[in-house]
Amino acid sequence: MNEYIRMSKKPLACVVLAAGKGSRMKSDTDKVLHMLAGKPMIKWLLGTLAQLSPEKIIVVTAPDMEEVQAACAPHTIAIQQEANGTGGAVKAALSVLDGFDGDVLIALGDCPLVSLQTFSDLIDSRGDAGFSVLGTVMNDPTGYGRLVLDEQGIVQKIVEEKDASDEERQIQIINTGVFCVDGKYLADWLGKIEPSNAQGEYYLTDLPKIAACDGKICSAIATLDPSEVMGCNTKADLAVLESVLQNRLRHEALLDGVQMVDPATVYFNFDTKIAPGVMIEPNVFFGSDVSVEAGVHIKAFSHIEGAYIKSGAIIGPFARLRPGADIGEDVKVGNFVEVKKSTIGKGSKINHLAYVGDCEMGENVNFSAGAITVNYDGYDKHKTIIGAGAMVGSNVNLVAPITVGESAFLAAGSTLSKDVPADALAVAREPVKIHKGWAAKYRAGKEKKGLS
Ligand code: UD1
Ligand code: CA
8 A cells, every 4th residue: 555645735636638649659549548557557647646635636638538538437527629738738627627726736647657655745845836847857858848947946947859959958857747736826827828839739838937927936846766757658658667567566566475586577467466475486477357365386487367366276387377267275277278267176286288168177186188178169158067086187178068077087088078977987089909010010011112
């Protein structure tokens, strides 16, 4: 759980800008709906903002962004009719802000990883200033607006890269795009922004100059961690944000007592639940909705999604658990085994090269190499039920629907399409024929031919 300190008790409203087309993403999906660790980018941001307990959160979208609007529920949506810049976007929220007289925190939908403490510090830092802006120092500031500061650290202006002089481009202190503005002045100042810049847009970044005309200053704070304020304009940025987030999730898991040999190679989903004491080997991927109980060992190169793994189970190496895999205590799922929508009873072993789908497997079943459930007839899925203690031999095909009784013995290589009673042996294969001496005669014949 995040803990943070916010000193200011002033009322707070948050405005999230998400109406931009995001054309640099070259994607049919709206930019802020791109996933980070299995959750849309904007939801990460909204989750953090909600923890500040604001009176309202307003998300500005374009008129046709129904999917973004739905993803932002239950927060208020404001529509920016025309994508005419970040200043225009905040203007679109004014009618919903309705003269709000408190701190207005403006955040960018494409800058989703700002921490709760940093937002809070920005709000607290405003004091009597007209507004404050969050900056950071970037080794490579390319593409960001730059903060032009005076000797006291007061922001004189924010200059966009496209409008910057060569000298201004050398500045490494960048505008993260996150602002905290005194709500009293917001509407007035927004009304004074002119689209007189390289892109012909209404820039929110014109506010310092406009506020200065009212004798109000713009203060700035900087976060020491540029990774939390990285914006997302391209798929390359998205990949960097994903890695920032994965590092956070890995760190949290390690502090929670999860053991990882090489954390950098383990990928989590936002909702992955792993108990303390679980051991994870390198190159493991968790998709959505996975819970792992204490004492589980996940071996290298396993891909796990939608699975519940009970204590003492050993998974992998090279295991694939798909949605609905419910793995019982002390179960072994070994290499090249796929389990889907199946319950595996305590102590059962599926050690190598097997497919188990739509199956209810009792306790202590041995499901040998190459055995599979034949669960699909080309149209429908069918169920396989295997009683406790059954021995499923190698290369057995269980043609579902089928029920195998407790402690039954299924001979290797059998294709079974009939139920097998408890304690029975089922064999479905050709009897073995032995032709004594045949091989020797065959070889002799071949070799004679070769000599002639
Ligand atoms: C913006 C800042 C830049 C800063 C950078 C930080 C301006 C003019 N520039 O640049 O100083 O360094 O963010 O990441 O503010 N949006 C709207 N409506 C619009 C345009 C944009 O809602 O008409 C939203 C976008 O959806 C996005 C955010 O505002 O979430 C930022 O827009 P974007 O075009 O990405 O701005 P940058 O060029 O990154
Ligand atoms: Ca951006």
